[in-house]
Amino acid sequence: MDPVVLIDVDRCVGCYMCQRACALAQCIEINEVTRFAEVVRPEDCTGCMACERACPYNCIVVLSDETQVPVRAKVTLSRVRRYSSKRLVTGDPSWTVKRGAEEMMREGVGSLIIMNGTKIITETDVLEAWIAGKQDKPLIAFSKDAVTIEGKATVEEALRIMLERGIGHLPVLERGKLAGMISLRDLLRASSVTSPILGESIIPINPREKIEKYAIQVPVVGRVTNRELYYLLKERGLKATVVKDGELIGLISIRDLTKALGTGRSLDDMIEPRWVNPVSSQEQISRAIVIMMEHNIRHLPVIHGEEIRMLSIKEIAKHAVWIKAM
Numbered sequence: 001m002d003p004v005v006l007i008d009v010d011r012c013v014g015c016y017m018c019q020r021a022c023a024l025a026q027c028i029e030i031n032e033v034t035r036f037a038e039v040v041r042p043e044d045c046t047g048c049m050a051c052e053r054a055c056p057y058n059c060i061v062v063l064s065d066e067t068q069v070p071v072r073a074k075v076t077l078s079r080v081r082r083y084s085s086k087r088l089v090t091g092d093p094s095w096t097v098k099r100g101a102e103e104m105m106r107e108g109v110g111s112l113i114i115m116n117g118t119k120i121i122t123e124t125d126v127l128e129a130w131i132a133g134k135q136d137k138p139l140i141a142f143s144k145d146a147v148t149i150e151g152k153a154t155v156e157e158a159l160r161i162m163l164e165r166g167i168g169h170l171p172v173l174e175r176g177k178l179a180g181m182i183s184l185r186d187l188l189r190a191s192s193v194t195s196p197i198l199g200e201s202i203i204p205i206n207p208r209e210k211i212e213k214y215a216i217q218v219p220v221v222g223r224v225t226n227r228e229l230y231y232l233l234k235e236r237g238l239k240a241t242v243v244k245d246g247e248l249i250g251l252i253s254i255r256d257l258t259k260a261l262g263t264g265r266s267l268d269d270m271i272e273p274r275w276v277n278p279v280s281s282q283e284q285i286s287r288a289i290v291i292m293m294e295h296n297i298r299h300l301p302v303i304h305g306e307e308i309r310m311l312s313i314k315e316i317a318k319h320a321v322w323i324k325a326m
């Protein structure tokens, strides 16, 4: 049975003891208007009975099967809402595409939410408009219906949607209202969170596996223009690729193209690469994840024998789902 938490509000004094006791699942809160305790996220209740034990006035009775607590805790800890960012970057639908790119660049994001979360415009959309010479047209003309996810969905569900739809972000809804954003990077961060109850990570990635298992072959280019990079990435279905100039190794990505548009560069200007220290394909994937999290980057160049390959958050995430599905 799903746990049921009964609260006798006639005796509740709003002392917060139950809310504190439910710090793990965060399903009880004191209502700011009534000052009584209420269950706000019943789907996250593990049935652990901590609130019942904590209430000094015996207002709470929990009906649950205690043997199910560890299993429920695993689901509760893997909810999207725990890992989503509350920071929402929104745009005005009447802004020009170029203005939208400026905002993405200024805020360091790959998409803007418009029309109260019903529409979204991504870097790919603004770049398509740019290549078509429509950078001065309004954003709304290039936006798409937003694919959203409820905060109570699990990290695994979010990951599947992102990989199936080929998107890197999902607006998160709570009770039908826009409440946050979750990205592939957030999901990867979730993979490094270990459940205090079960001692398992939520997305199973073996941290000791070698990077070579995840690194993909990409074109290694010299200096290219914005236009050349756009067509190269589009043709290969990539978000970034590796650049090599003498001894220097770096990355050029869709984010750099958005920055070029946002700073008023032309399609025929040369793109400025970001020089990055490559990692060896023989190192452990955990080291690459740490570097990506610390430096807030989605791709890394990888030295694999004589070749230079690329590691991306998307490839790591894809593999995580594959393990889970076995």
Ligand code: SF4
Residues within 6 Å of the ligand: 003, 005, 021, 022, 025, 026, 027, 028, 044, 045, 046, 047, 048, 049, 050, 051, 052, 062
């Ligand atoms: S039973 Fe446990 S999880 Fe459920 S409301 Fe009480 S403290 Fe929270």
Ligand code: SF4
Residues within 6 Å of the ligand: 007, 011, 012, 013, 014, 015, 016, 017, 018, 019, 030, 036, 037, 054, 055, 056, 057, 058, 059, 060
């Ligand atoms: S611990 Fe008991 S009295 Fe205190 S807020 Fe919770 S239900 Fe009310």
